[in-house]
Amino acid sequence: MEKKNKILNIEEIQTYYGVSHVIQGLSMHVEKQEAVSILGRNGVGKTTTLRSIMGLTPPRSGNIYINGARTTKWQPHKISKMGVAYVPAERHIFPGLSVEENLMMAARPGNGNDAWTLEKVCDHFPVLAERTKQDGSTLSGGEQQMLAIGRALISNPEIIIMDEPSQGLSPLLVQMITDVVLKFCIKSGITMLIVEQNYRMALKVASRHYLMGTKGEIVKVASTKELVDNPDIIQSHLSV
Ligand SMILES: Nc1ncnc2c1ncn2[C@@H]1O[C@H](COP(=O)(O)OP(=O)(O)OP(=O)(O)O)[C@@H](O)[C@H]1O
Ligand SMILES: [Mg+2]
Incomplete structure (x- = not known):
């Protein structure tokens, strides 16, 4: 049975582009009114994960649930109608x-x-x-x-899924976007899933963070406090 407070629940998904096996067994969840980030190096599969959720590149196997409904192979427009907004990079x-x-x-x-x-x-x-x-x-x-x-x-x-909102923006604009996300999305009770290369921004907006490994799998889940107290965790996962 699906737990009601999980607005998004991903179980062991496998996503491919043709023969290229990008996401090899990813599981994660987002609870109602939570703000969660996915952090990982270039090319590990962060965008592909969001595309899997949105039905743009559906996983070949595994399950995705939105508010308890199994949406794994649904068309993108049906997934948006579940109250999911996608802001692509x-x-x-x-x-x-x-x-x-x-x-x-x-x-x-x-x-x-x-x-x-x-x-x-x-x-x-x-x-x-x-x-x-x-x-x-x-x-x-x-x-x-x-x-x-x-x-x-x-x-x-109900939930906004954002792919690298800070990409290509000056520090001042990143600050403005961060404020907008905090004020209008998170504080007003919209659930957030955000992918960011700019981990400083991710730490400001999200409270829980999934660190993605090279096979699109989750290698660690950490709270903002844990990452702020142990900057080595981010360094070892994100530096090249
Ligand atoms: N349409 C596609 N066809 C084939 N391969 C693709 C396609 N889109 C992405 N890939 C490959 O899938 C892998 C994961 O890409 P993805 O865009 O999900 O990574 P990412 O973590 O979002 O990277 P970045 O931080 O650079 O945005 C990469 O190796 C990429 O080359
Ligand atoms: Mg990407």
């Missing part, structure tokens, strides 16, 4: 669509007064409010990341 802003249209494509009704609407996104992201009619693909990298996060929020998800 490339951000996937639709060219030819304005900022507002990019947001509205993802909009889904939420519960109660706290629900994210176009108005609420504009109130909370002044950078987007000033540019609602601008083509989304002409935004700067940092603005596009804000739009990608706004687009996740406006779908009023």
